[in-house]
C-alpha cells in the first residue's frame with residue numbers, strides 16, 4: 001500500500017532568547033503550539049496525537065518533562081510520545097510524527113520540540129567525564145574543535161572560511177524576527193577579532209545557548225485540502241545513526257550523514273542536489289560545520305565545500321542559500337534546533353519566510369545532527385505534493 005502524502009499546514013515558533021524568565025517550560029511549549037494551530041486555523045480538538053522531543057533532561061534538570069506537558073499541549077485523552085536523539089531530536093521528532101501520518105495511524109499530528117537552557121548551563125552540561133578519556137572537554141565546542149582542525153588540514157581551506165559563515169548567518173538572522181542574536185553592528189572584522197574560545201572556534205563563530213520551542217502541524221491529503229495557506233509537502237525523510245566512537249569513524253564526514261542524505265534524495269528523486277535543491281537549513285552550531293556538512297550532504301565534492309562558502313554561493317542571494325534564517329549559529333535551543341531547520345525549510349517552500357525568503361524556492365532541505373556526530377535526521381520539502 002502506498003504511503004499517505006504528508007503536508008505541513010501550521011508552523012509556530014517562540015521568540016528565541018538567552019533566557020525566557022517570563023514562562024515555565026509548559027508556557028514555552030504552549031506558546032509555540034498555539035502559534036502553529038493559529039497558522040493552520042485549527043483547534044486542539046483537531047489534533048489526533050502529539051509527538052514531542054527535546055535533548056537530554058540534564059539541560060534543564062527537569063526529568064521526563066513530558067509527564068506534565070500533556071496538559072499544556074492538549075494531549076489529555078490522546079496519544080503522546082517523546083523522542084530523544086540528542087541534538088538531532090527536533091528533526092527526528094518531526095519524522096516520527098510524519099511517519100504516523102504517512103502510515104495512516106493518525107490524520108493530523110502536532111509535533112513540537114523545545115529547550116529552556118537558561119534553567120541550566122549547557123556548556124558544562126555537555127562536559128561529561130567519559131570513562132577512560134582525559135576529562136579535558138569543555139562543552140560541545142571542546143568536542144568538535146579538533147574535528148574542525150582535521151577538516152582544515154585535510155581540505156587546505158583558508159582560516160577565514162569560518163568567519164565568512166558566521167558573518168553571513170548573523171546578517172541573515174537580522175532578517176528573522178524569531179532569531180536569538182540580532183547583532184546590528186556585525187562586521188567581518190568584528191567576527192575575526194572576537195575571542196578564541198575553542199581553537200579554531202571564536203566567540204562569534206559559535207552558537208549561543210537559547211530558550212525556545214518550535215511546533216508544526218502535520219496532516220494528510222484531506223487535511224491539506226482544508227488548509228487556509230499553502231502547505232509544504234514532505235518529499236523524503238530519513239534518519240541514520242552510528243556509534244560516537246569506532247575504529248575508522250570519520251568525524252569530518254560521518255558515514256551515517258552521507259547515507260541519510262542519499263536516502264532522502266532517493267525518495268525525492270534528486271540526482272544532483274546542488275542543482276535540484278533551492279536552499280538548505282543545515283545544523284551548523286560552529287561556523288566551520290557549514291563547509292563540512294556541504295560535503296557530507298553531497299552539495300560539494302570532498303575538500304571542496306569551503307569553496308562554495310568563499311564564492312558566496314551559500315549567501316541569501318547565492319545559488320544555494322544556506323541557513324537563510326540565521327541558522328543554529330544565531331539561535332540554539334538545542335532540542336528545538338533540528339525542528340527549526342525542518343520548519344524553516346517548510347516556510348521557504350510555502351513562500352512564508354518573510355524577509356529571509358528565497359525567491360521561488362520549490363525544494364528545500366532541513367537537516368539536523370546530534371550527539372558526537374552520531375545521529376542524523378533530514379527531510380526534503382517541496383511546494384508540490386510528491387505525486388504531482
Ligand SMILES: CC(=O)SCCNC(=O)CCNC(=O)[C@H](O)C(C)(C)COP(=O)(O)OP(=O)(O)OC[C@H]1O[C@@H](n2cnc3c(N)ncnc32)[C@H](O)[C@@H]1OP(=O)(O)O
Pocket residue numbers: 017018019087088122123126139140141180181203204205206207208209285332334337369370371
Ligand atoms: C548539537 C549541538 O547543538 S552542539 C552545540 C551545543 N551548544 C553549545 O555548545 C552552546 C555554545 N555556547 C555557549 O556555551 C555560550 O553561549 C558561550 C560560551 C558562547 C557564551 O557564554 P555566556 O556569555 O555565559 O552566555 P549567556 O547565555 O549567559 O549569554 C550572555 C549574553 O551573550 C549573548 N551571547 C551568547 N553567546 C553568544 C555568541 N556566541 N555570540 C554573540 N552573543 C552571544 C547572549 O544572547 C546574551 O545576551 P543578552 O544578555 O543580550 O541576551
